[in-house]
Amino acid sequence: MSGKAFARERLIRFSDCDPAGIVFYPQYFVMFNGLVEDWVDEGLGIGFRTLVIERRIGLPTVRLEADFRAVSQMGDRVELSLQVERLGSRSLTLDSRCTSADNGQLRMQMRQVLVTTSLESHQAVEIPHDVREAIERLHGRT
Amino acid sequence: MSGKAFARERLIRFSDCDPAGIVFYPQYFVMFNGLVEDWVDEGLGIGFRTLVIERRIGLPTVRLEADFRAVSQMGDRVELSLQVERLGSRSLTLDSRCTSADNGQLRMQMRQVLVTTSLESHQAVEIPHDVREAIERLHGRT
Amino acid sequence: MSGKAFARERLIRFSDCDPAGIVFYPQYFVMFNGLVEDWVDEGLGIGFRTLVIERRIGLPTVRLEADFRAVSQMGDRVELSLQVERLGSRSLTLDSRCTSADNGQLRMQMRQVLVTTSLESHQAVEIPHDVREAIERLHGRT
Amino acid sequence: MSGKAFARERLIRFSDCDPAGIVFYPQYFVMFNGLVEDWVDEGLGIGFRTLVIERRIGLPTVRLEADFRAVSQMGDRVELSLQVERLGSRSLTLDSRCTSADNGQLRMQMRQVLVTTSLESHQAVEIPHDVREAIERLHGRT
DSSP states (O other): OOOHHHHEEEOOOOOGBBBSSSBBHHHHHHHHHHHHHIIIISSSSSSSIIIIIIOEOOOOOOEEHHHHOOOTTTTTTEEEEEEEEEEESSSSEEEEEETTTTOEEEEEEEEEEEEOEEEETTOOOOOOOHHHHHHHHHHHHO | SSSSEEEEEEOOOOBOOOOSSBBBBBHHHHHHHHHHHHHIIISSOOHHHIIIISSSEEOEEEEEEEEOOOOOOOOOEEEEEEEEEEEOOEEEEEEEEEEETTTOOOEEEEEEEOOOTTTTOBBBBOOOOHHHHHHHHOOOOO | OOOOEEEEEEOGGGGOOOOOOOOBHHHHHHHHHHHHHHIIIIOOOOOIIIIIIOEEEEOEEEEEEEEOOOOOOOOEEEEEEEEEEEEEEEEEEEEEEEEETOOEEEEEEEEEEEEETTTTTTOOOOOOHHHHHHHHHHHOOO | OOOOEEEEEOOOOOOGGTTBBBOOOOHHHHHHHHHHHHIIIIIIOOOOOOOISSSOOOOOOEEEEEEEOOOTTTOOOOEEEEEEEEOOOOEEEEEEEEEEEETTOOOEEEEEEEEETTTTTTTBBOOOOOHHHHHHHHHHOO
């Protein structure tokens, strides 16, 4: 898809960092999980809480590839962004990046496949119609 | 001290919550740790990163008392606030609260004693002069 | 109560520590949460998973007081222990300690009030009979 | 390399799980980070703490690919295992798996490239000789 990315700035906090003074790498995935929440809330206008709690739709990750290019340190301001690379019938592929908000340096990059599932059965379900439309509206049609 | 509290809003995220669907209680302390960072950065204007990394001053907690009054759920907007209750020579006592940003309901309340330490020796040191002055400016003199 | 404490050893891991190279204090509460699980599983013989998932009983913390006496560093072996200080009708008070497994040095100490709740209503319920009996068997009657 | 894998069992804890009641996926990376510590300590006999704190050698991840095949739930016992797939001059590739300790079901699988770095300069350095020898002894020569 060719539309614009969804992005948010974030401060690297003390609690994100390890004894080497840099972001503990699993914490990047926690940060991107928060970005997906903001994207569903503010980018797509769907409401993450409504999706998960009322509609009982989950978005588990089934595959990811990540490259860690440069370290992020406590106090850094970073930009987290995501773009929809592929929109399938029951899954979507996100291309996410963490860059320095100061100089644009790429810190970490990830390709992630999410599946829409029923939180009752943990089985994959069709991407809901309103979610699909909102994605196409925001990021453009494939 | 009688001055105003320092406060920030925050969204309760999926990653803050446990299998009961509510904030996992240790996560409140992670949130308040972030509030202390913001307070040092934005409230006191000292720069948390500078304080910790360049000046090698730490702010470990030596004592806390916390009461959990009501649960917070994913998607809730909460207000985290802190007030300086006591400013000693090498320690300070914070009175922190988490309330619902929607209706003001008290969720959690904490009294926390922090000590200024040297990150080289892990020993207590005097609260730096500029930090003390900034606290008195923001929160009022005892 | 006067019976013996329930204790487990644990290694302080890289992921428990902060940029100062010592345990990030909220992580102590995560460790003690794990100790409570082991206590319910192995000390009381009740089965934590059964209690929470099948019987839908939660054990939220409503109050805690903690003192941090000495730092724990990556690679330290610590002993986590808990003793039941008070067994009420819907709540229990635990006295927990983290000490060095090498020399017994007290690192952190906590008094914590837990309430048995229904995970459906989030309301307090009576401590189940089998849980009460198992506590009295392990730790002695008040 | 063709030698045996290094493996450890672990209980899936309440604190590993998300509001859907299953392991929050970044937590798998925290668990595998712990496995690498145990491998360096007990498998290689090098001492993770000595390596990181005294010798100032870090093992940051520069690339990973992960597939999440089935969910793990609170109370599950899992086996975490790692095998060295490739041993380079400054990097090594680990093939890690999380399987059910009850029935062997594959839960999650990861290929991860780690680089040995100086914690002073954050630059890559040669894999220390004793580490290389210990790896070849445990896992076999390529």
